[in-house]
Amino acid sequence: MPDNIDVFTQNSIRIRSDFGVIYVDPFHMKEEPHDADYVLITHSHYDHFSIEDIRKVIKADTILVVPEKMEDDAGELKPDVKDIVTVKPGIYKEINGLEMETVPAYNTIKPFHPKRAEWVGYILRVNGKRIYIAGDTGATKEARQVKCDIALLPIGGTFTMDAKRAADLANTIRPEYAIPVHYGGLVGKKSDAQTFASLVKSPVKVIEKMQYFD
Template sequence: MLDKIDVLTHSSIKIRSDFATVYVDPFNIKEEAHDADYVFVTHDHYDHFSPKDIRKIIKDTTIIVCPYKMFEDAREFEREVKEIVAVKPSESYELDSLEVETVPAYNTIKPFHPKRAEWVGYILKLDGKRIYIAGDTGLTKESKTVKCDIALVPIGGTYTMDAKRAAELINIIKPEAAIPTHYGAIVGKPADAKTFAANVQAPVQVVEKIQYYK
């Protein structure tokens, strides 16, 4: 499954599963592929909800999933896609046989992502694996209870966990593999991935996936 997951840049993620092609927070998309079966948005900040980039990947059968408080913003796509689904934190959904769980994503000591905004990360069940895409979050009590096989977590600091805090989370939830995100472009340095890997304990496999930084 790891070879089917790409971090395009920052927190822009593409997963090519046997079931569907999934994007999460598409941003700075280089090509107009129009191949998305699902687009998941974690929150409404410009580097996660980018209408111009979403338009490069959607098609008329795409399902867009977003937090319910930004549903009105997402409605601008309603004539261009199959469906827009609004979700709340700590819930489970089934979308055309895709099993989805939402995990609250928020800062505990920073003001950028307040818990009251009810933004989310996602756990997607694809090809028999539970894949956790954390979104912009700190080290929260909810994130510590996640059960997953693969975790994509932010490491850039400033607006999210930094590399050491993200590694602390991985050492608690113990997935098979961890992929760092949210570094090297808007915030964080490419070297943060090395710090993250150095602090993640075996047997968790750390895999760097970012394809480009700009």
């Protein structure tokens, strides 16, 4: 059971690991814990790259990881963090012991997340598990090739997969656990999680982690 993973809202995720505390796309944070060892950003949209919310979780030795084309945007945070590391889709990187792979995150039939933007999802190797944070993506061919133990998949539709397409992806990649994200707030309904769970087939276990809805 992935007890070390919290989902706050949208794609705002915290993972507690052997390498420290990892945040992905912090957004609408209700507290200011300043406990992040790593902050990973999937892309530049305001509900994923919120400087206000990043400032609530970072500390002086935080490492900020962003897609390469966001380097200028992230520069505003340079004085506040230890380092800013840039990534491109489809690479492997090790940062202070934390191993990660990036997966292209894009829409094939919607205009919101073009492949040319080179935005990413992440596969993190944490506590002996491969955790896939898909980011804002459709069920792309790259997503369908992911090998992971835990998958955090967007299900809200509009900008990403909807619950049915996300369930199809979960049934294709067959993680041990699937955690729905990116619903019940700016996009999607709270009930999308139940729709997703009803369509995901055994042996994949669906866990709802969303803590608050905007």
